[in-house]
Amino acid sequence: MMGFLQRLINKARLKSPYVFHFNSGSCNGCDIEIVAALMPRIDIERFGMKLVGSPRHADVMLVTGPVTEQIKERLQRIYDQMAEPKFVVAIGSCACSGGVFRGGYNVLGGVDQAIPVTAYIPGCPPKPSAITFGAYKLLEVLAEALGVAPPKKEEVEKIPEPVEVQVEEVEA
Numbered sequence: 179m180m181g182f183l184q185r186l187i188n189k190a191r192l193k194s195p196y197v198f199h200f201n202s203g204s205c206n207g208c209d210i211e212i213v214a215a216l217m218p219r220i221d222i223e224r225f226g227m228k229l230v231g232s233p234r235h236a237d238v239m240l241v242t243g244p245v246t247e248q249i250k251e252r253l254q255r256i257y258d259q260m261a262e263p264k265f266v267v268a269i270g271s272c273a274c275s276g277g278v279f280r281g282g283y284n285v286l287g288g289v290d291q292a293i294p295v296t297a298y299i300p301g302c303p304p305k306p307s308a309i310t311f312g313a314y315k316l317l318e319v320l321a322e323a324l325g326v327a328p329p330k331k332e333e334v335e336k337i338p339e340p341v342e343v344q345v346e347e348v349e350a
């Protein structure tokens with residue numbers, strides 16, 4: 179009976195990972211791309227991912243920006259508030275390694291300098307499609323760890339590439 183219940187819990191966990199977004203000092207470029215990934219065109223919710231306002235309700239934390247001396251302790255405190263099992267995704271080059279801020283007098287580097295990171299999505303900023311693809315890869319790894327079927331791959335293949343921006347010539 180417990181085996182069946184555990185399988186049910188694992189399946190539910192994979193089908194509805196709640197995500198919490200934490201900006202540890204990003205320029206907001208990556209944050210805008212996360213918002214775009216949540217909007218209907220890309221629609222990361224197709225994988226059951228839902229943005230929540232509290233780390234206490236979240237399974238996954240999406241972190242943008244480099245980690246500074248000032249933010250390190252707050253980031254660790256917020257991570258500690260999440261229930262187990264919990265996962266962290268570093269979004270953007272700054273969160274992966276410190277990016278353009280690396281080497282700054284107060285910059286420690288990427289998110290993994292403060293808390294354990296499960297997945298890295300590089301780019302400055304990464305496209306919403308890359309964020310969604312990274313989220314899918316995370317779910318694949320989780321599915322394997324939990325012993326349940328991963329989400330359908332066709333859903334990832336449906337993700338459209340961002341629309342090309344056309345800039346008209348402007349006369350001075």
Ligand code: SF4
Pocket residue numbers: 203204205206207208242243269270271272273277278301302303304
């Ligand atoms: S990776 Fe680029 S877009 Fe993202 S926070 Fe750093 S500088 Fe900004």
